[in-house]
Amino acid sequence: MKIHIRHATTYHYDNPGSHLVQRLYLTPQDTPSQSVLDWTIEAPGIEGALEYVDAFGNVAHVTTPPIDLTEVTVIAAGTVRTTDTAGVTGHDFGSVPIQAYLASTPATEANAAIKVLADGHSHLSGIDQLHSLSAAVLDKVAYVIGATNEHTSAADAVRDGKGVCQDHAHVFISAARLLGVPARYVSGYMVVGENEFAEASHAWAEAYVASLGWVGFDVSNQVSPDERYVRVATGMDVSGATPAKGVRRGLSTGSETMDVEVLVERVAEQ
Numbered sequence: 616m617k618i619h620i621r622h623a624t625t626y627h628y629d630n631p632g633s634h635l636v637q638r639l640y641l642t643p644q645d646t647p648s649q650s651v652l653d654w655t656i657e658a659p660g661i662e663g664a665l666e667y668v669d670a671f672g673n674v675a676h677v678t679t680p681p682i683d684l685t686e687v688t689v690i691a692a693g694t695v696r697t698t699d700t701a702g703v704t705g706h707d708f709g710s711v712p713i714q715a716y717l718a719s720t721p722a723t724e725a726n727a728a729i730k731v732l733a734d735g736h737s738h739l740s741g742i743d744q745l746h747s748l749s750a751a752v753l754d755k756v757a758y759v760i761g762a763t764n765e766h767t768s769a770a771d772a773v774r775d776g777k778g779v780c781q782d783h784a785h786v787f788i789s790a791a792r793l794l795g796v797p798a799r800y801v802s803g804y805m806v807v808g809e810n811e812f813a814e815a816s817h818a819w820a821e822a823y824v825a826s827l828g829w830v831g832f833d834v835s836n837q838v839s840p841d842e843r844y845v846r847v848a849t850g851m852d853v854s855g856a857t858p859a860k861g862v863r864r865g866l867s868t869g870s871e872t873m874d875v876e877v878l879v880e881r882v883a884e885q
Contacts, residue, residue: 619693625687626872627874651693695845697843704831704846723789725769726769729786736790750837801856804847
């Protein structure tokens with residue numbers, strides 16, 4: 616499938632700042648399931664951005680936009696050709712040891728309910744265990760748009776019984792790690808409909824299966840990522856794969872608002 620993506624984020628500030636630094640994880644890479652045909656990022660200061668590949672294999676850009684702006688717009692756009700690999704992305708990208716993905720983080724720290732969830736799948740193994748776990752997470756945490764925010768942890772989502780794709784990924788990762796399965800967070804995009812705008816980028820989890828490598832599990836949609844998905848960044852949790860993150864300083868804090876518009880659409884082959 617050929618997919619075109621346009622991800623626009625605009626930050627509005629009451630007052631211009633004295634210093635602004637942004638880290639962008641907005642660049643997909645070639646993987647067994649996707650080939651990047653073209654890709655650009657438009658943002659203030661992008662021409663002089665520091666570009667590097669981090670330990671997780673993500674392409675990062677660090678920009679320092681002009682300090683006199685009260686509005687900053689970042690647009691990532693391009694075309695990616697995808698294939699269905701049943702969610703299998705293979706034996707890693709980056710230099711982080713596999714066993715490191717067993718470590719807990721504040722966003723994925725397990726509570727008693729997650730431990731019970733994991734224990735209920737300890738009699739299974741391999742792919743069967745992970746698919747069963749994915750279904751159980753969705754049963755435990757209903758998909759409710761707007762129910763949580765970027766600071767919601769896996770424990771919070773299970774306690775409240777509702778969340779979005781970010782929360783589903785965190786709960787799955789937390790339980791998988793308790794079962795001794797290395798797991799990580801993935802940010803990216805998914806085709807949801809013709810000319811249909813999404814409120815944000817998508818997220819899912821990947822678990823490491825020795826015979827296959829990393830395998831994706833989209834708990835919210837109960838599938839392993841297929842040709843509709845484009846993966847961009849991975850991390851221990853959402854904090855390591857957020858599309859855009861920044862630090863701003865100014866003489867007056869004022870207020871900040873953000874508008875996000877994401878269009879992911881299938882493109883007809885010529």
